[in-house]
Amino acid sequence: MAEKFDSLEEQLEKFVENIRQLGIIVSDFQPSSQAGLNQKLNFMVTGLQDIDKCRQQLHDISVPLEVFEYIDQGRNPQLYTKECLERALAKNEQVKGKIDTMKKFKSLLIQELTKVFPEDMAKYKAIRGEEPPP
Amino acid sequence: MENFSALFGGGEPPPPAAAAALGFGPGKPGGPGAGPPPAAAAPPTAEDAARKATAAIGPFYLMRELPGNMELTGSTNLITHYNLEHSYNKFCGKKVKEKLSNFLPDLPGMIDLPGSHDNSSLRSLIEKPPICSSSFNPITGTMLTGFRLHAGPLPEQCRLMHIQPPKKKNKHKHKQSRTQDPVPPETPSDSDHKKKKKKKEEDPERKRKKKEKKKKKNRHSPEHPGVGSSQASSSLR
Numbered sequence: 001m002a003e004k005f006d007s008l009e010e011q012l013e014k015f016v017e018n019i020r021q022l023g024i025i026v027s028d029f030q031p032s033s034q035a036g037l038n039q040k041l042n043f044m045v046t047g048l049q050d051i052d053k054c055r056q057q058l059h060d061i062s063v064p065l066e067v068f069e070y071i072d073q074g075r076n077p078q079l080y081t082k083e084c085l086e087r088a089l090a091k092n093e094q095v096k097g098k099i100d101t102m103k104k105f106k107s108l109l110i111q112e113l114t115k116v117f118p119e120d121m122a123k124y125k126a127i128r129g130e131e132p133p134p
Numbered sequence: 135m136e137n138f139s140a141l142f143g144g145g146e147p148p149p150p151a152a153a154a155a156l157g158f159g160p161g162k163p164g165g166p167g168a169g170p171p172p173a174a175a176a177p178p179t180a181e182d183a184a185r186k187a188t189a190a191i192g193p194f195y196l197m198r199e200l201p202g203n204m205e206l207t208g209s210t211n212l213i214t215h216y217n218l219e220h221s222y223n224k225f226c227g228k229k230v231k232e233k234l235s236n237f238l239p240d241l242p243g244m245i246d247l248p249g250s251h252d253n254s255s256l257r258s259l260i261e262k263p264p265i266c267s268s269s270f271n272p273i274t275g276t277m278l279t280g281f282r283l284h285a286g287p288l289p290e291q292c293r294l295m296h297i298q299p300p301k302k303k304n305k306h307k308h309k310q311s312r313t314q315d316p317v318p319p320e321t322p323s324d325s326d327h328k329k330k331k332k333k334k335e336e337d338p339e340r341k342r343k344k345k346e347k348k349k350k351k352n353r354h355s356p357e358h359p360g361v362g363s364s365q366a367s368s369s370l371r
Contacts, residue, residue, distance in 0.1 A: 013240075020242045028287045038278045048270045068256040072249035076237045082225040088212065089222070095208025124194055 004061075008054040015047040 022040040025033050070077045114121040201207075206215065213222050231237075233246045249255030273281075 016241060023242070026283065026288065029283045029285055031285050034282065037281060037283065038273075041273055041278065041281055045270050045272050052270060065257075065260075068260070071234060072255040072257050074234045074246040074248055076231055076234055078225060078230045078237060079232070081221070082230050085213070085218070085222050085226055092208050092212050099207060099209045120193060124197075127194065127197070128200070 004054070004057045008051070008058065011047065011050045011054055015044070015051060018043045018047055 018040060022037070022044065025037050025040060029037075064080070067077050067080050070080045110121065110124075206212075213219060235241070235246050238245060249257070
């Protein structure tokens with residue numbers, strides 16, 4: 001799994017480095033550096049081809065669109081992961097609380113119904129079987 | 135007090151069609167529309183089966199199968215279940231730096247600015263993909279003539295690649311600088327004090343020495359021969 005990303009990361013790093021060097025050549029261009037510029041331009045094309053090849057290995061990877069919003073705003077995309085985990089844990093705790101409350105309610109209801117309708121509740125318990133208290 | 139079964143309709147069993155339509159059929163997981171409604175012309179086997187099931191459950195005709203305990207619900211800690219504690223501790227345990235340049239420190243250019251400023255947002259790339267061919271072709275000789283540039287530096291406003299976001303000094307660097315500079319704010323003043331004190335302490339001694347030197351010079355100088363001769367005479371004595 002990580003190998004796929006490693007190769008993509010490597011290709012992207014090479015591409016970025018090539019673009020950086022291209023920027024340096026262009027920023028103070030000398031006539032003698034035209035050959036180097038042409039070479040860098042072709043490296044850029046091959047770099048894009050290499051990145052495109054990585055697409056085949058990553059067809060099963062899906063990226064949430066919200067991550068792009070973070071990147072577009074100049075924010076660290078790890079913040080998205082952090083917020084996702086925090087939201088998941090909060091929701092998990094919320095649901096757990098609801099389930100626990102419902103279990104308590106059920107046991108109390110059974111307890112009270114047993115007091116009022118002992119015969120019916122005995123039948124009910126016979127059908128359901130003895131359940132452990134929550 | 136009324137009987138529990140009477141309260142919940144146990145005395146008069148509901149029509150099975152209605153129960154089936156509500157999805158509360160006894161032991162019939164099919165739900166609404168799963169089977170044909172029991173009509174008079176329908177074979178008696180289905181109705182019999184329903185009655186038998188009702189008889190087995192008794193008055194609790196609304197009772198459903200309980201969800202299995204094996205089913206994954208919110209009652210379990212899902213982060214632990216999916217082995218994400220490490221990720222949770224990694225991202226939520228410590229403060230994650232806000233800026234994109236902290237995530238990609240080696241990327242050249244000002245990447246912390248919003249993408250909408252320079253029309254470089256990823257969102258726009260998805261919403262309006264550029265019109266281009268599906269493959270990347272190398273730039274041939276004739277095409278390269280389009281990339282012939284004029285000699286000379288770029289104007290300042292075009293040098294986006296060289297602009298880097300301001301990096302905050304690391305704590306380590308701070309520590310190093312502190313260690314390298316031997317307590318800069320305090321020691322100089324202390325040392326100055328010491329120096330001043332030393333100067334103050336040295337000053338009377340120096341003055342004395344200077345005075346003695348001056349006296350000696352005066353004694354040997356030709357301007358004061360009397361003193362020198364009298365001393366010489368006294369010494370001769």
